[in-house]
Amino acid sequence: MSTEGMSTVTSTPSAPIHVPSVAALADAVGQRATGEWFTIEQARIDAFADATEDHQWIHLDAERAASGPFGTTIAHGFLTLSLLPRLASSLVEVGGVAMAMNYGLDRVRFLNPVTAGSRxxxxxxxxGAETVAQGVRLSSTVTIEIEGVDKPALVAQTLALYVPEA
Structure with missing residues (x-):
């Protein structure tokens, strides 16, 4: 059964997933961790609009957005996606790592808008954990929850490459 679009909201953050070594990542498959709340302020939305030159009114014009479909401005979907390192990187701690890097995304779904001021x-x-020549490629499902909202903002299938220390 697919869990896409279903709420995963938990009441409190959890401890990070601790993995003693890159080689042990396969043993951690199935584990889950939840992070701390983070507020998406209008100033961040404005800065993202400037950085990406996406100045659509739904993101920036509070007066017009007040009568729009969400009653206020909303964060860009790609802004929410770009916060994955801030929101999720502390949720998995792996020992004996020389380097960990973003390997990509297999799937991203924007399911619900994030209104300005939301947490x-x-x-x-x-x-999943696949041994490759450089180390282990770790697959994860990351769900971005919105406080007080049942449907998540986004769900992404992420890939990270963990390279062990020599």
């Missing part, structure tokens, strides 16, 4: 957080579930 969001990440829940990460480790879904």
């Amino acid at each position: 969001v957080r990440a829940t990460t579930e480790l879904t």
Whole structure:
């Protein structure tokens, strides 16, 4: 059964997933961790609009957005996605790592808009670990929750490469 679009909201943050070594990542598959709340302020939305040159009124014009479909301005979907490192990177701690890097995304779904002033957080579930020449490629499902809202903002299948210390 797919959990896309279903709420994963938990009441409190959890401890990070601790993995003793890169080689042990496969043993951690199935574990889940939830992070702290983070507020998406209008100033951040404005800065993202400037950085990406996406100045659509739904993100920036509070007066017009008040009569729009969400009653206020909303964060860009790509802004929410760009916060994955801030929201999720502390949820998995792996020992003996020389380097960890973003390997990409297999799937991203924007399910619900994030209104300005909302608080969001990440829940990460480790879904796969594949040994590759450089180390281990870890697959995770990251869900960005919106405080007080049942439907998540986004769900992404992320990939990270963990390279062990020599």
